[in-house]
Amino acid sequence: MQLNKGERAIGILDSGVGGLTVTKEVMRQLPQESIYYFGDHLRVPYGPRPKDEVRRFTEEIIEFLAQFPLKAIVVACNTATAAGLTNVRMKYDIPILGVIDPGARAAIKESRTGRIGVIGTVGTIRSGAYERALKRIHPGLKVYSLACPDFVPLVEQGLQHDLKTEEIVKRSLLPLASYQLDSLILGCTHYPMLTKPITKAMGTHVEIISSAEETAKELSTILQHQQMLSSNPNPTHHLFTTGDPIAFQSFANSWLDQQMTVEHVQLPSSKRLSMVD
Amino acid sequence: MQLNKGERAIGILDSGVGGLTVTKEVMRQLPQESIYYFGDHLRVPYGPRPKDEVRRFTEEIIEFLAQFPLKAIVVACNTATAAGLTNVRMKYDIPILGVIDPGARAAIKESRTGRIGVIGTVGTIRSGAYERALKRIHPGLKVYSLACPDFVPLVEQGLQHDLKTEEIVKRSLLPLASYQLDSLILGCTHYPMLTKPITKAMGTHVEIISSAEETAKELSTILQHQQMLSSNPNPTHHLFTTGDPIAFQSFANSWLDQQMTVEHVQLPSSKRLSMVD
Known part of the structure; x- marks a missing residue:
């Protein structure tokens, strides 16, 4: 059966659970949209990996998601967005959104x-992608970037509310203290799960900008502009992982505050990996 | 000379000075974009006019603006947006943005x-356009709308900072007091010029959403998505009015905090009007 564009779903992908922050916002801001989510838990974190490898993983996941009837794909991982989406954008004729431009634009507005400060993984910060995105629109900005390599592992281990986490976050953000920032972009979709300790460390005078929240809003803008909004009162959601489906399901149920089902997937390249082992 | 898409300008139009709130935000959020602004001061306010008349005025102004090399047009007037943009959107092959969807989307995010409360002109509120825009995306919302016919004349007369204005604003917003709103959409581009008394009347627990600020941001999203952002370090701006150019210039200089030049324009339909007189 051929679905019309509005009835198709949104594909969302991330290295792990981080993209669930975007997913939660899509569910909240666009409650009539169906979602296919892919978490590449087998290979998380993406942050320290070479750019070419991250790009290859992203292309492979998008190829997997493209078997479903989709109208847009959100690469809900800053490292993957920073590694470059030009190839996949040329290959598919639906909008493929990254998470960097929406966060940059929101920071410019706020x-x-x-x-403006930016925190992210080593891969994202080293790429300079946020600085480029910000200055492309507004060359006069001052941008201060900091890699926080400890944050993704903390979240993936479910330690967001741990007492030690607050300490680690505080210490990690110390280098930003002297720059008189008025806004800080959470340049990793895992980081909104650490909003509390980050806000505490930065102080309330610094506006915390979640690229997750902003990406969901830009998705809404683009879908509406292309007349592709859904009006389905009962959307359905599917979650896939290359890792442990039980652990991911438990995390997703808790973060999204609803009962989700998760399917395990083995991607061709990780199959080859297993055979080599 | 044929300009490439990025080098073209943004057209912005309003019944009067209200669209300058959008213009100021476009200048701030997209400082490399050139602007052609049109204020129809001869016929302000649009709020009490019949829908068909407002639509005719809008089409005529867009026809005037279309003589310039534009890449997008912002109908920076809620009354004109509510009267319907379907015809003009079919006629021109550049994006034509209204101010209602961006404000609605921001309210859903916030x-x-x-x-959610919405205030606007009689025309905007009577049209039900905000309620439709909000519920199209999120059917579960509670929307409370109120027409504030006194606000546009106050702003056009330059009385934003008048003591009586604070009183009038407070009294006008009283009917919203019992609805336990957590956000209020300023559904008229004139209203951000009254942000202070409106915030004072509503209380700080209500998030005030400026459709002006949000529209500039969505313009940025759409231009970037269509690869039409400018990288001109010295953009130029042109202001046109059907009314008194001296009065408009003085208002614009003050609101935009820079020296603007204004040209007087007589539209065909107002010429006919004068001949009939």
Whole structure:
């Protein structure tokens, strides 16, 4: 059966659970949209991996998701977005959104002093993608970037509410203290799960910008502009993981506050990996 | 000379000075974009006019703006947006943005309780356009709308900072007091010029959403998505009015905080009007 564009679903992918922050916002801001989510838990974290490898993983996941009837794909991983989406955008004729431009745009809107901080994985920060995205639109901004390699492992281990986590977050963010930032972009979709300790460490005068929340909003803008909004009162959601489906399901149920089902998937490249082992 | 898409300008139009709130935000969020602004001061306010007339005025102004090299047009007037943009969207092959969807989308993002207020002109509120836009995306919302016919004349007369204005705003918003709103959409581009008294009247627990600020941001999203952002470090701006250019210039200089030049324009239909007189 051929579905019309509005009735198709949104594909969302991430290295692990981080993209669930985007998913939760899509469910909240676009409650009539169906979602196919892919978490590549077998290979998380993406942050320390070479750019080419991250790009290859992303292309492979999108190829997997493309078997479903989709109208848009969100690469809900800053590292993957920073590694470059040009190839996949050329290959598919549906909008493929990254998470960097929406966060950059929101920071431009919120910032009054033009002093903007960005935190992300080593891969994202090393790529300079946020600085480029911000200055492409507004060359006069001052951008201060900091890699926080400890944050993704903390979240993936479910330690968001741990006392030690607060300490680690505080210590990690210390280098930003002297820059008089008025806004800070959470340049990793895992980080909104650490909003509390990050806000505590930065102080309430710094506006915390979640690329997750902003990406969901831009998805809404683009779908509406292309007349592709759904009006389905009962959307359905599917979750896939290359890792442990039980652990992922438990995390997803808790974060999304609803009962989800998760399917385990083995991607061709990880099959080859197993055979080599 | 044929300009490439990125180098073309943004057209912005309003019944009067209200669209300058959008213009200011476009200048701030997209500082490399050139702007052609049209204020129809001869016929302001649009709010009490019949829908067909407002639609005719809008089409005529867009026809005037279309003589310039534009890549997008913002109908920076809620009354004109509510009167319907389907015809003009079919006629021109560049994006034509209204101000209603961006404000609705921002309210959906900001609201945690789903109790959203909308204030606007009689035309905008009577049209039900915000309620439709909000419920199209999120059917579960509670929307409370109120027409505030006194606000546009106050702004057009330059009385934003008048003591009586605070009183009038407070009295006008009283009917919203019992609805436990958590956000209020300023559904008229003139209203951000009254943000202070509106915030004072509503209380700080209500998030005030400026359709002006949000529309500039959505313009940024759509231009980037269509690869039409400008990288001109010295954009130029042109202001046109059907009314008194001196008065408009003085208002614009003050609101935009820079020296603007204004040209007077007589539209065909107002010429006919004068001949009949």
